[in-house]
Amino acid sequence: MKPFTQRVVAIIAGIPPGQVMTYGQIAALAGSPRGARQVVRILHSMSKKYKLPWHRVINGKGKIALPEEESFTVQKMFLEAEGVAVSEAGEVDLAVYQYNVERTLEEHVFVDPQDGE
DNA sequence: ACCCTGACTTGGC
DNA sequence: GGCCAAGCCAGGG
Numbered sequence: 001m002k003p004f005t006q007r008v009v010a011i012i013a014g015i016p017p018g019q020v021m022t023y024g025q026i027a028a029l030a031g032s033p034r035g036a037r038q039v040v041r042i043l044h045s046m047s048k049k050y051k052l053p054w055h056r057v058i059n060g061k062g063k064i065a066l067p068e069e070e071s072f073t074v075q076k077m078f079l080e081a082e083g084v085a086v087s088e089a090g091e092v093d094l095a096v097y098q099y100n101v102e103r104t105l106e107e108h109v110f111v112d113p114q115d116g117e
Numbered sequence: 118a119c120c121c122t123g124a125c126t127t128g129g130c
Numbered sequence: 131g132g133c134c135a136a137g138c139c140a141g142g143g
Binding site for chain 3: 005036037044
């Protein structure tokens with residue numbers, strides 16, 4: 001397995017319940033800013049062989065990207081079961097549910113606005 | 118090994 | 131805001 005694939009798998013596996021990540025975001029974290037489609041491919045093959053929270057991955061518009069209504073509904077249910085609000089159209093509020101590593105860090109690092117930058 | 122596809126993204130109308 | 135075209139590159143036939 002290629003390193004990129006491993007990183008993608010590791011990142012997806014690390015998405016906490018109740019949160020989501022976009023294909024592009026995952027690709028960027030894995031070291032390939034333009035590799036969103038590779039993430040898709042990896043998700044396809046790996047989710048079958050490994051247990052990955054594939055349902056926590058959505059597209060950059062904040063919507064479920066599944067073409068098949070059947071799988072679409074399944075993903076919607078999975079997310080709602082974790083407390084994520086999903087609209088009928090499959091839209092998720094990224095500002096609220098996106099697993100943003102940097103934002104997570106900010107929550108733990110206190111930055112004094114009066115202390116320079 | 119070559120060719121095609123894809124659960125995407127971005128940029129231009 | 132939406133629609134179209136191109137770029138991306140790992141898997142599968």
